[in-house]
Amino acid sequence: MKLVVVSAGLSVPSSTRLLGDRLAGATVERTSADVQVVELRDLAVEIAHNFTTGFPGTALGAALDAVASADGLIVVTPVFSASYSGLFKSFFDVLDPDALAGKPVLVAATGGSARHSLVLEHALRPLFAYLRAVVVPTGVYAASEDWGAEGLVERIDRAAGELAGLMTGLAAGRAASSPVSLPTQGGAEPVRGGGFEVVPFEQQLAALRPR
Numbered sequence: 001m002k003l004v005v006v007s008a009g010l011s012v013p014s015s016t017r018l019l020g021d022r023l024a025g026a027t028v029e030r031t032s033a034d035v036q037v038v039e040l041r042d043l044a045v046e047i048a049h050n051f052t053t054g055f056p057g058t059a060l061g062a063a064l065d066a067v068a069s070a071d072g073l074i075v076v077t078p079v080f081s082a083s084y085s086g087l088f089k090s091f092f093d094v095l096d097p098d099a100l101a102g103k104p105v106l107v108a109a110t111g112g113s114a115r116h117s118l119v120l121e122h123a124l125r126p127l128f129a130y131l132r133a134v135v136v137p138t139g140v141y142a143a144s145e146d147w148g149a150e151g152l153v154e155r156i157d158r159a160a161g162e163l164a165g166l167m168t169g170l171a172a173g174r175a176a177s178s179p180v181s182l183p184t185q186g187g188a189e190p191v192r193g194g195g196f197e198v199v200p201f202e203q204q205l206a207a208l209r210p211r
Contacts, residue, residue: 001171003033004070008040008077008088009110016110019142019156020076023108026160031168033071038063040087047087050094060094068099072106072167073133075124079111083123092127100133104166106159108140117141136162 005024009016017039024035040047046057056064067073077088107124109116120139128135138159146152 001031001033001071001167002066002069003027003035003072003074003167004066005035005037005074006040006067006076006088006091007037008085008091010041010078010085010087015142015144015147016076016078019108019110019140020074022156023074023076023106023140023160023163026156027072027074027106027164027167030161030164033167036066036070038066040091043091044087047090047094051090056094063091064095064099067095070103071171072104072163073100074106074108074163075128076108076110077124079109079116079119082116083119084109084127089127092131097131100128100131102170103133104136104163104170105133106136106139106163108142108159110142112144114141114143114145117143134166136166138162 003024005020007014007017007020009020017037020037024037027033028035043060043063046060050056050060075088077084080086105128107120107128109119109124111117111119120141124139125135136159138155140152140155140159142152
């Protein structure tokens with residue numbers, strides 16, 4: 001499985017990236033997944049060009065492909081003007097609208113004040129619901145005073161557990177379902193696949209003929 005972290009932090013070092021790394025680490029402890037980090041700061045120019053040209057550059061294209069092919073996402077943004085950053089929104093604006101359909105997403109944000117914690121519910125969760133992602137129940141907000149304080153580690157662990165559960169469940173579902181093969185000529189054999197049995201129509205008709 002592949003877990004992708006999308007971080008919209010602007011500074012180096014970044015508390016936004018730090019929160020993303022901690023969430024990813026806690027998720028990987030619960031499920032075997034390779035982690036890839038997408039730093040939007042490095043893609044800002046290509047994102048702007050994508051809006052004007054309609055085509056992503058090489059680095060942006062690779063990031064969009066990584067997000068689309070991920071088994072799970074952790075998205076983290078700093079809070080600007082009581083909402084997600086413009087860079088964060090712009091990245092998801094250039095992403096294919098169907099890329100996140102059914103994909104598990106953990107939403108998180110950082111800010112200078114605990115008063116902005118509702119950004120998770122008022123901005124991030126509606127955005128990813130619109131994109132038809134499966135947003136985990138627990139979002140994680142970290143204000144400046146939360147680092148090293150009681151409660152943040154527990155929220156990270158709870159959210160990571162929920163994301164890992166969704167990723168593992170979806171992976172198990174894909175493994176259990178196999179492509180349904182076509183019946184051999186004559187339709188003599190039932191077809192098995194996806195946990196159910198398909199009986200060819202000719203065979204059903206044959207069973208109805210008087211003996």
